[in-house]
Amino acid sequence: MSADISKTRSSPTAALFPGWIARLIIAVTLSFVVVIRLLGRTQDPPRPLNDPAMCNLLTLIFTFVAALTAWIWFCFWSGYSLRARRVVFFGTFAVIAAAFGLFRFIEFSGSMVPRFAPRWQAAAPDRQLGQLDLTPAAAIDIATTSPDDFPQFLGPQRTCWLPGPELARDWLANPPKLIWKRPIGAAWSAFSAVNGYAVTMEQRGKDEWVTCYEISTGTPVWGHALEGRHENPMGGVGPRSTPTIHQGRVYALGATGVLRCLDGASGKLLWSDDLRKRYEVTTIVNWTILDEALVQWGRAASPLIVDRLVVVPGGGPAGKAKNLVAFEAETGRLAWEAENLKEDGTADQIAYASPTLVTLAGLRQILIVNESTASGHDPASGERLWSFPWPGHSNGDASSSQAVATDPTHVLLTKGYSGGAELIEISAGPDGDKLSAKSEWKVPRVLQTKFTNVVVNDGHAFGLSEGILECVELASGKRKWKSGRFEHGQILGVGDLLLVLSEQGELCLAELNPAKFNQLASLQVLEGKTWNNLCLYGKQLLVRNAQEATCYELPLR
Secondary structure, eight states, X not given: OOTTTSBOTTOTTGGGSOHHHHHHHHHHHHHHHHHHHHHHHSSSOOTTTTOHHHHHHHHHHHHHHHHHHHHHIIIIISSBOHHHHHHHHHHHHHHHHHHHHHEEEEEEOTTOOEEEEETTSOOOHHHHHOSOOOOOOOOOOOSSOOTTOBOXXXXXXXXXXXXXXXXXXXXXXXXOEEEEEEEOOBOSOOOEEETTEEEEEEEETTEEEEEEEETTTOOEEEEEEEEOOOEETTTEESOOSOOEEXXXXXEEEOTTSEEEEEETTTOOEEEEEEHHHHTTOOSEETTEEHHHXXXXXXXXXXXXEETTEEEEOOBOSTBOOBSEEEEETTTOOEEEEEOOBOTTSSBOOBOXXXXXXXXXXXXXXXXXXXXXXXXXXXXXXXXXXEEEEOOOOTTSSOOOSOOEEEETTEEEEEETTTTEEEEEEEEEOTTXXXXXXXXXXXXXXXXXXXXXXXXXXXXXXXXXXXXXXXXXXXXXXXEEEEEEEOOSOEEEEETTEEEEEOTTSEEEEEEOOSSOOOEEEEEXXXXXXXOOOOEEETTEEEEEOSSXXXXXXXXXX
């Protein structure tokens, strides 16, 4: 061994930070990493290690602490020669500078794995696209409806399941046919489709767009832009919600809180309401807009049409938020506001799920998941009919998955971040209108859906539980099977089959079979991270992510 790298036992700095302390810190932190990874692989790990994202984040933190300890000890307190320590010290900064110069951070996956790309590759697609290139055309018709229509988030009934068409099971003999593929602005929005046209939302530079495309060709027909941009290192760029098409109009809620009503024939703005301004959460606090401090990942709810009203979560300051707000669909005039009070008497903040219209215990009601509760509300007045605790924080372990009415008296709640699933029963009192909610079972280790949703079919719930497809019996909460790694993608039930779009853009076909997992076919349809839901218009499947959109014709039986 050369003299330059040999230890100098008499180094005056070595006594200040003895090697055994450095080794102890490194051993402890790396032991934590081993324990975290081992516990994260078990079926019933202690919370919060049931969450792969938390496992990955803690692994990164403890590994960094171990590496930093070793580097500090070697460079400043070890007994190695001054030359060797200088080489390591300056070499480390040179490597870091080179890494920053050559690579840029792109995004986190749904499991909090960072992704990088060379700096010489193109910048974010939404900044490249700029304004939408529209060719002047005659007004279109999305007021005419048909059985093929998919007019809102998760389908006609917001159930994430369609009774048909009957899809072919063999894609080798009869593969899906590519109709078109095109670039699109960044967003986690999905498509809604009526009468041959599909609408979605996208970010293009500094503007949030609502856009309409011809389904048969992918040609943009109209677009409407408003200045506004939501961007988060973990959540990404752009709108999150899916527009709703109703009676020839398009209702869309942007990530920045602007609710728009557009003429579906031309994209002309009919009315709008800025929820952030309405509820006074536009001020800057600690360099962050107050609304984004409270609802960190951006407004994500898709508008719900109920009778003559359009209903969305409202939001507002902590303890005073309106969990739902309704506007007259025709005029945009405020119709009612609703608060869901927590046990401490303060109003619950909004979350990221969308409202749905259901009938429970004989009463028609709006079902919504809030920041730390789930609740049912009278569609005519917004009056709270019942409330149930469902813990979460909209700036941390957020609730994004839909509450699902599994039958006339039960609601299934699911979420990630070790929340799992809980089945609650909604029952009426002696007078028939006073409702109450009670838990039938709660299992934290199943249906950890994070920001995906479940399909309920034949007494079972199917969903991506931390990226793995899972089937759970509704009567008991018992897992029937868990298989197939799709990461944080999205699903759509069609008859007795399930379409699964993985986080990496692979489309898979599986059976809705409670007995076993059976994947029938797969096809790569998109490139890049894909968190967007699916839209099936007849046999034409519309899917997209933050950089491209495509349409496939699915084969039928």
